[in-house]
Amino acid sequence: MSENNSKTVQLSHGGGGKEMSDLIQQIFFKAFKNPILHNEEDAALLHLSGETAFTTDSFTVAPLFFAGGDIGKLAIAGTVNDLAMMGAEPQYLSCSFIIEEGFEISALKQIVASMATELHKSGTRIVCGDTKVVPKGCADGLFINTSGVGRILRKGISVKNIQVGDAIIVSRDIGRHGAAILMARESLALESTLTSDCANLWPVIEQLIAANIEIHAMRDATRGGLAAVLNEWAAASNVGIDVQEDDIPISDEVKGLCELYGFEAHDLANEGTFILAIPQAFALGVIEIMARYGQSEHAAIIGSVTAEHQGKVVITTPWGSRRYLDLPQGELLPRIC
């Protein structure tokens, strides 16, 4: 790009002409380079075989940068995690940017660099893309869509496959992503070390599969948090789920923010935290693998699956009282991801 327009993204960068070609070559291709991406065709050419998982996610998080990550890291980790949760090895991603006119090129480069870092961690690659620029005021900075395909390495993982007697495990302390976004948005000057859990889960999932753990269901607890996942599971598998409030790992920072704002940690979004339903016999082995390979030092068995109260999740408080843990309703935190 010439010196004149090198500091911010202009409408001409989305026009399909020379400026767009320069932006793509100099920023996107440079960061994401691989032989498939560089084919200059309308679509990437892949060699896939067997069962393939396919998923999509658009990211609209605000602010774009937060403690523990940014929209770029989130966009790669989020789609990689959706594939990993299906027992699929993340292989190929697409990447589409919607950029507001006037967006800083330096911020774009920083975001693209985090994407590249996160791609390397999961051994996946971006093979096709798209760039749109909209006039000032028509978008809020930057939105990213990533879609992905991956080879299924473990079949049969399904929300419909949860069995009575299964253990429910959470991979780490919950609510960090929601809390980190809230903190960034409110410019909270807490002396807090709280960071988002935003992370690519493939490395630990790969180990769970390699260890031949029998996985009935697996899901990252994004929007709607732990509460949304457990409720979907109870409904889809027509089982009851019991959880012990005391066993759910929550950091002191997240607890504090929840008290301050009246949120429940189990409703808050996570971006690198997942829930498993597995036979009890595998539970301790799973906890050990999570401790060794994941950012999962707080992995915990939080409950079990029952034939009672089908379709419902029941939480037992530390004082022994029991209540339904419902699907979150209303608007918790917009633009969390």
Add this chain to the structure above:
Amino acid sequence: MSENNSKTVQLSHGGGGKEMSDLIQQIFFKAFKNPILHNEEDAALLHLSGETAFTTDSFTVAPLFFAGGDIGKLAIAGTVNDLAMMGAEPQYLSCSFIIEEGFEISALKQIVASMATELHKSGTRIVCGDTKVVPKGCADGLFINTSGVGRILRKGISVKNIQVGDAIIVSRDIGRHGAAILMARESLALESTLTSDCANLWPVIEQLIAANIEIHAMRDATRGGLAAVLNEWAAASNVGIDVQEDDIPISDEVKGLCELYGFEAHDLANEGTFILAIPQAFALGVIEIMARYGQSEHAAIIGSVTAEHQGKVVITTPWGSRRYLDLPQGELLPRIC
């Protein structure tokens, strides 16, 4: 959804809880229903084999409705066409919505209905999706991303495969989509029957492949129009391309608008018009197939490939003068697609 919030999209529709689940079930699943979409998992499960094409596109067109289509039709046709241009049968699409708070549910339903209609025309299906809602003012109504995968039926079609001596064919009159958007945006009260060429090209491509036409390169002329495609081709295959201005089909309405606004029709975007580079011997057969199966009654041989002026496109005017046809520069029409 309850009566209270049934008229516009609310932030809670993107929260990951009950309202989002209702929106997805009642609008998206209803319109797009198929067994793969309904699996309730994080990703769709596909059975692919052989060579697969993978592509992505985000759509930010303004206005959302225009003569001859809307953002929904465009989002399906656009991604289907990217696959078709690779000689791939469009099989599976993902679909991700970014919706501005307050967007009319009735407009959303209308757009989703056009998507469903367009899906049926190409025999493809949406198998996974995502919904984000952003606060008022953070997006302009609605953006849609579609990504797609499809089975390659004809190998070797490539921008790098153009041969000296090839005929260059355009499938119909050019510039209609750009002109239709311009007309809609300027609220031009021309007594005009001009509509966008927005269309799914798979039916005609399928016939070209079935007829065993030897296709060297094929590309739909979207942003940047005919001029962008020909320049990319000349550069990628390191050949020269000669075109005859008089042979390029342009409707009187598009000509009129171009004169009024100072545009060149060959720079304007198309959304259902494609360019072919094929051996001369196949040229008349192709024109016949286009006339029979496409909205291509104005298909024309517009030029040929030469060993001279490598990397450049030369246009000959009706008066015999010759000039370079350059890659469009600057911002032509933002948010054309």
